Amino acid sequence: MSQTRSHRTANSLEVAISGGSMGGLFAGIALERAGHDVTIYERSTGELRSRGAGIVAQQHVRRFLERHDIVVPEEITTASSERRFLARDGDVRASRPDSMVFTSWDAVYRRLRDAFPDDRYRMGAEVVDVAPETATATIAGGSERVADLVVAAEGGQSSTRRRLFPEVEPKVADYVAWRGVVPESDLATDTVEAFDDRFVFYQGSNLLILAYLIPGADGGTEPGERRLNWVWYDTLADRDRTAIFTDASDTERAFTVPPGRLRDPVRRRQLERAANVLPPVFETVAAETEAPFVQAIYDLAVPEMTVERACLLGDAAFVARPHTAAGTAKAAGDGAELANALEENDSPDAALSSWDETRTEYGSRLVARGKRMGDERLHLATRPS
Structure with missing residues (x-):
């Protein structure tokens, strides 16, 4: 399907997304189609490759692909x-x-990548710092992007999460x-x-x-x-x-x-x-x-997903064990619900607060469920942290 540039409105936000894998693309497409000015910064210089291979295609993922006219x-x-x-x-x-x-993973990634505008997907551009109070992303090499919102969709080893929540460690x-x-x-x-x-x-x-x-x-x-x-x-x-x-x-x-x-x-x-x-x-x-x-x-959970005008999305915020088969669905949900919250609330701050509350609760429950499935159903255990 061809890339679609959405019509900008008076309420459009400038959004900088750090990470151009699945989570970043889900968020980028949802926000772009909702009328926001979105740029994705991806540190890799070539096409991303899957290390996960198979995915359970939960209904939320299928619904996202269909509703955004990405692929049947x-x-x-x-x-x-x-x-x-x-x-x-x-x-x-x-x-x-x-x-x-x-x-x-590769089938979904390719379709998402094709659906996002090439001129808004910056390869070889790594976000090395984020200032939440000003929504400023610093790119490797020293350039800065000042936006209305910075979204960190950098995966489970997110550098932005480590800076915002240095006490959060994987278990x-x-x-x-x-x-x-x-x-x-x-x-x-x-x-x-x-x-x-x-x-x-x-x-x-x-x-x-x-x-x-x-x-x-x-x-x-x-x-x-x-x-x-x-x-x-x-x-x-x-x-x-x-x-x-x-x-x-x-x-x-x-x-x-x-x-x-x-x-x-x-x-x-x-x-x-x-x-x-x-x-x-x-x-x-x-x-x-x-x-x-x-x-x-491993299990990983942040206490909140937003800090002022920066937010963590997908595995950057919560890593649930793969028994849940919900990692991709959660990333899609985070992106779609962020776009919905911005549309339904009077201000970006109110939108981020509402989104943070619902998605943090969901992520916490998902991590807990994955741990139970591993520790109880499989009779496997977690090392002391």
């Missing part, structure tokens, strides 16, 4: 009609009807998410059939693995064009976290070792564990994955 959701989603639980030997332990819709769990995607065409027919039209799970002792089909790398959703996305939540008991999060260049990473950067001994050990603890079909999928990766699981 069915064009970039796959679906399942059954939730299936396997036993260790691979037999079906239980199943039930359950309609789910899935997509991929890391004692388990991690091993992840990967495999082109459907690389898998045997019987393996594909095990996941076709199904959301498949296996829960063992201190572990949970799940998988579902998502659009292919080029966005294809027809049989043969798709990819299988899998996530394996696994304990760190008797494992060396530092060793796992040291990448192939011997660089220790805090939260993610991206695709292609796992050290060979780490990958071999996890494949050996797969052979010992997973049902055969999941062992096969893990072994067929060319570039698996690992992510830390």
Whole structure:
């Protein structure tokens, strides 16, 4: 769909958004279409790449894409009609009807990026400081942008959040998410059939693995064009976290070792564990994955999302565990509700206050729910902070 420049009004605000990934684009599009003068600053110099691969396409995300005339959701989603639980030997332990819709990070990102005006998306421009009292964003190199509102949509490692709330620290769990995607065409027919039209799970002792089909790398959703996305939540008991999060260049990473950067001994050990603890079909999928990766699981929550004329959005404010399948939906909701609040309130300050109250409450509840799902349902735990 073509980019649309909205008509400016007397109440239009100048908005500077730090971060041009999903959260920044959701906010940018919602505010732009509502008539505000929006510029996105993205520190990367090239197209962003997904490290998350698969996404549960919650209704809020699909509604956002449709209402803003970005894409018909069915064009970039796959679906399942059954939730299936396997036993260790691979037999079906239980199943039930359950309609789910899935997509991929890259499919959604590309459509959002295409929908936002190119001349308002500044690549290679990193916001290095924010002055909330004057809504001033300082760009690397020394230039400043004075706006009416600064939105920090910088992800879970937001530098703006660290400056505004230096006391807020991530609380890391004692388990991690091993992840990967495999082109459907690389898998045997019987393996594909095990996941076709199904959301498949296996829960063992201190572990949970799940998988579902998502659009292919080029966005294809027809049989043969798709990819299988899998996530394996696994304990760190008797494992060396530092060793796992040291990448192939011997660089220790805090939260993610991206695709292609796992050290060979780490990958071999996890494949050996797969052979010992997973049902055969999941062992096969893990072994067929060319570039698996690992992510830390952590909780993060700010006490409020606004400080004067600056606000935090998406993962910059709250990081909920992926069990909630709501991270993308929350980012979309934050952006849409910010635009709504500015339209419905008499002043920007009243709008930010109203938005802050409702979205902070929602984010706090989401983080708490994710923690319960990990600690109670999966019988996994959080390290003392």
